[in-house]
Amino acid sequence: MFRRTRRIALISALAATAVILTACTGSPQPVATSTGKPDADASLAVGLVLEPTNLDIRHTSGAALEQILIDNIYEGLVTRTQDNKIEPRLASEYEVSDDGLTYTFTLNEGITFHSGTALTAADVVASYEAVRTDATLQGNADFAAVASITSPDPTTVEIVLTAPNQSFLFALTGPAGLVFQTGDTTDLKTAENGTGPFTLTRWNKGSSITFARFDTYWGEPAGVAEVEFQYVPDFTAGVNNALDGGVQVLTAVDPNLASQLEDSGDFTLTTGRTTDKATLAFNNAKAPLDDVRVREALRLAIDHEGLVEAVGAGTTLFGPIPELDPGYEDLSDVVSYDPERAKALLAEAGQKDLELTLTIPSFYGTTVPKVLISDFAKVGVTLEVDSVEFPAWLEDVYGNHDYDLSFVLHVEPRDVGNFANPEYYFGYDNAEVQRLYAQALAEVDPDKSAELLAEAARLISEDHAADWLYNGATITAVSPAVTGFPKDSINSRINLAGVTVLSEK
Amino acid sequence: MIRYLLVRGALLIAGLLVSSVLIFLTLRVFPGDVAQLIAGTQASPAQVEALREALGLNQPLIAQYADWIGGIFRGDLGTSLLTGASVGEELFLKSQVTVPLGMMALTIALLIAVPFGILAAVLRGRRGGTALSVGAQALAAVPVVWAGMMLVVVFSVWLGWLPPQGFPRTGWSTPGKAVEALLLPALTIGIVEGAMLMRFVRSATLQAAGQDFVRTAAAKGLTRTRALIQHGIPAVGLSIITVLGLQVAGIIVGSVVIEQLFTLPGIGRMLVADVGTRDLIKVQSELLVLTGFVLIVGFLVDLSHHLIDPRQREAA
Numbered sequence: 149m150f151r152r153t154r155r156i157a158l159i160s161a162l163a164a165t166a167v168i169l170t171a172c173t174g175s176p177q178p179v180a181t182s183t184g185k186p187d188a189d190a191s192l193a194v195g196l197v198l199e200p201t202n203l204d205i206r207h208t209s210g211a212a213l214e215q216i217l218i219d220n221i222y223e224g225l226v227t228r229t230q231d232n233k234i235e236p237r238l239a240s241e242y243e244v245s246d247d248g249l250t251y252t253f254t255l256n257e258g259i260t261f262h263s264g265t266a267l268t269a270a271d272v273v274a275s276y277e278a279v280r281t282d283a284t285l286q287g288n289a290d291f292a293a294v295a296s297i298t299s300p301d302p303t304t305v306e307i308v309l310t311a312p313n314q315s316f317l318f319a320l321t322g323p324a325g326l327v328f329q330t331g332d333t334t335d336l337k338t339a340e341n342g343t344g345p346f347t348l349t350r351w352n353k354g355s356s357i358t359f360a361r362f363d364t365y366w367g368e369p370a371g372v373a374e375v376e377f378q379y380v381p382d383f384t385a386g387v388n389n390a391l392d393g394g395v396q397v398l399t400a401v402d403p404n405l406a407s408q409l410e411d412s413g414d415f416t417l418t419t420g421r422t423t424d425k426a427t428l429a430f431n432n433a434k435a436p437l438d439d440v441r442v443r444e445a446l447r448l449a450i451d452h453e454g455l456v457e458a459v460g461a462g463t464t465l466f467g468p469i470p471e472l473d474p475g476y477e478d479l480s481d482v483v484s485y486d487p488e489r490a491k492a493l494l495a496e497a498g499q500k501d502l503e504l505t506l507t508i509p510s511f512y513g514t515t516v517p518k519v520l521i522s523d524f525a526k527v528g529v530t531l532e533v534d535s536v537e538f539p540a541w542l543e544d545v546y547g548n549h550d551y552d553l554s555f556v557l558h559v560e561p562r563d564v565g566n567f568a569n570p571e572y573y574f575g576y577d578n579a580e581v582q583r584l585y586a587q588a589l590a591e592v593d594p595d596k597s598a599e600l601l602a603e604a605a606r607l608i609s610e611d612h613a614a615d616w617l618y619n620g621a622t623i624t625a626v627s628p629a630v631t632g633f634p635k636d637s638i639n640s641r642i643n644l645a646g647v648t649v650l651s652e653k
Numbered sequence: 654m655i656r657y658l659l660v661r662g663a664l665l666i667a668g669l670l671v672s673s674v675l676i677f678l679t680l681r682v683f684p685g686d687v688a689q690l691i692a693g694t695q696a697s698p699a700q701v702e703a704l705r706e707a708l709g710l711n712q713p714l715i716a717q718y719a720d721w722i723g724g725i726f727r728g729d730l731g732t733s734l735l736t737g738a739s740v741g742e743e744l745f746l747k748s749q750v751t752v753p754l755g756m757m758a759l760t761i762a763l764l765i766a767v768p769f770g771i772l773a774a775v776l777r778g779r780r781g782g783t784a785l786s787v788g789a790q791a792l793a794a795v796p797v798v799w800a801g802m803m804l805v806v807v808f809s810v811w812l813g814w815l816p817p818q819g820f821p822r823t824g825w826s827t828p829g830k831a832v833e834a835l836l837l838p839a840l841t842i843g844i845v846e847g848a849m850l851m852r853f854v855r856s857a858t859l860q861a862a863g864q865d866f867v868r869t870a871a872a873k874g875l876t877r878t879r880a881l882i883q884h885g886i887p888a889v890g891l892s893i894i895t896v897l898g899l900q901v902a903g904i905i906v907g908s909v910v911i912e913q914l915f916t917l918p919g920i921g922r923m924l925v926a927d928v929g930t931r932d933l934i935k936v937q938s939e940l941l942v943l944t945g946f947v948l949i950v951g952f953l954v955d956l957s958h959h960l961i962d963p964r965q966r967e968a969a
Contacts, residue, residue: 201690201735201736201930202735202736202737204737207691207704208691208693208735209691209692209693209694209695209696210693283699283700283703283704284700284703284704284707286693288700289695289696289697289700335737337736337737337738338736338737338738352822353736353738353743354918355822355918356822378822381916382818382916385818385819385916537685537929538685538690538929539683539684539685539686539687539689539690539929539930539931540683540684540685541685542685542689542690542694543684543685543686543689544684546689546694547689547698556694558694560694560695563695571698
């Protein structure tokens with residue numbers, strides 16, 4: 149007992165000296181507290197902004213839900229990497245037939261649900277059959293071309309399509325592809341029964357969600373014992389919480405507050421790529437935006453570089469396909485910043501003193517509208533901003549197409565198809581784009597498919613079907629004790645499998 | 654008395670029914686619905702329609718109303734369309750922030766209003782009394798949001814004594830921290846409501862001072878002030894109860910604003926969030942519970958009047 153006390157006293161004294169010494173140097177460098185060995189018992193606290201409304205990933209859409217649940221709690225046959233490439237997950241391998249119609253998946257061995265029941269091919273068939281037949285399930289539309297889902301033997305699943313579909317496999321990396329236990333009665337809104345490396349231990353609504361390592365996980369077990377996602381909707385409060393040591397990782401850092409975290413020396417910042425397209429939608433179906441000259445003029449009037457600077461993170465984007473998606477091509481040659489040409493085009497279109505309304509969901513703030521108001525004013529266009537709640541936006545803009553201009557961050561990857569759908573709220577109807585897109589989907593060779601998409605994207609941009617204000621980037625602050633935290637695409641997936649926390653000395 | 658209770662009770666129930674219809678109908682003017690929100694921006698109209706059907710959102714209004722109110726009669730406040738959680742349970746959970754906040758605010762309001770109100774009455778006509786009245790008038794006119802921000806600037810930013818926002822993650826298992834978190838918001842509501850209440854206490858005290866029994870007491874040799882305090886104040890109590898009943902409503906309304914400002918996870922913030930997500934069944938039940946609470950307070954105030962004041966009993 150005595151020895152132990154003395155040892156603690158000695159350690160405390162050493163620690164105190166270390167603190168004093170580092171304080172003397174005045175260096176902003178973090179104190180080296182890590183021995184460099186991952187601590188398997190560690191618990192990781194991650195700060196996030198957007199809390200899911202419920203946990204029912206089968207019925208509810210939303211990045212906040214997919215972000216934490218897919219790969220950590222639930223798994224599908226395939227998943228996607230940080231740079232949006234498809235890789236097998238529950239399946240050890242998969243094969244697509246030459247005609248692009250038959251997908252054959254071989255299941256990994258020893259997979260069990262968190263309930264303890266073993267996963268079989270029958271569970272996959274039942275899960276996917278539900279998506280195919282139940283219109284209220286997420287991804288139902290992606291399964292429209294599925295002819296049959298069968299399991300020739302307990303470790304094989306075969307899916308046959310009626311027509312080749314390049315986006316089908318990618319759809320399986322989303323909620324539609326997740327596998328649930330057949331006949332399970334878990335209420336998915338509040339609880340789970342997945343197969344992933346973590347189980348859900350607690351959801352304190354409005355505050356935090358806690359995961360624990362699933363010790364009998366079929367694959368490589370998780371590197372940390374526990375993960376707590378803390379939801380702080382206020383950016384400043386989130387940064388304060390991080391600086392107080394409340395979290396070791398803070399995601400979605402507001403670019404304007406990032407320097408505070410970096411200056412503290414307790415965090416390293418990473419800037420990750422995303423497929424977030426900050427889309428300024430034009431109502432192509434309604435005057436005056438049905439006139440391509442007006443649309444081009446508006447795009448010419450926007451100083452994209454300046455806008456990216458005002459937003460504080462991200463890159464310019466001049467077409468509907470971001471860098472992380474197939475078919476990306478730099479389209480900056482299509483439109484440049486040219487207010488004079490914009491004015492001339494507006495005059496040519498017979499638009500004098502044009503007044504337009506921008507409908508924007510209120511949670512996007514005022515930075516973007518302010519820049520647009522000022523840019524448009526320089527070419528004689530008056531922009532009125534109508535900031536509405538998201539459900540109102542969904543009804544008026546998305547549902548009823550009742551708007552001139554709209555701003556939404558479209559986060560879904562590979563969604564260029566929205567421009568090939570005249571029913572979508574963009575109201576953009578170009579037969580050539582629709583033909584190219586359909587051809588790209590039906591193309592069996594991925595490279596050729598990407599080429600067709602790139603061709604469609606160029607057409608869409610040349611038609612000025614919308615403006616892509618910027619391609620979002622996501623800033624993450626990570627403590628030096630944390631390794632392996634993903635960097636790209638983390639607003640749609642935070643795969644925690646490889647994350648470890650180094651033990652402190 | 655029993656007759657009075659029956660009549661007044663019937664009025665209470667009628668009031669609740671009318672409010673339930675009003676709440677139900679007014680919420681229907683909002684654009685957008687929860688089905689669209691759940692389905693997201695990649696869903697086809699057919700999918701949204703299927704979801705709407707599954708959630709019972711495309712039933713006729715009268716059926717939806719009957720469904721909701723029928724559940725309430727069975728003591729079931731319904732479940733959230735979005736989260737599937739029981740509304741009753743969540744209300745109970747959130748009331749653990751809002752109720753203590755309201756009680757603290759009410760206490761602060763009374764601590765300000767009663768002594769200063771009486772003081773203002775006693776000092777009437779003198780400089781101190783005028784200063785108190787003018788001060789109360791000014792404070793009562795201050796918007797709650799502004800008062801809250803000023804308090805944050807002083808107590809959090811300058812002095813660093815109290816947290817500027819938030820509620821401890823640990824909740825009431827760390828009572829000290831929980832009280833600390835509620836202190837500034839309670840002060841904000843308490844000061845503004847207290848100033849309003851103080852003006853009322855002052856005029857009620859003055860009115861009592863003009864009553865015969867106070868004058869009689871003064872004639873018996875008590876000083877005017879002592880006569881007022883010993884005999885006048887108790888008579889004021891009754892009317893204060895009435896006004897307090899009204900203040901409760903004020904504090905509930907105030908808590909919606911204040912919980913937003915201080916990001917407190919209470920009923921007010923839940924209400925705002927649920928309106929934002931169009932979780933209408935939940936909003937309906939929450940509003941009805943709050944309305945019911947105010948109506949019941951009013952009922953109790955009336956009842957206590959009836960019991961205490963003999964003149965009212967005869968009138969009935």
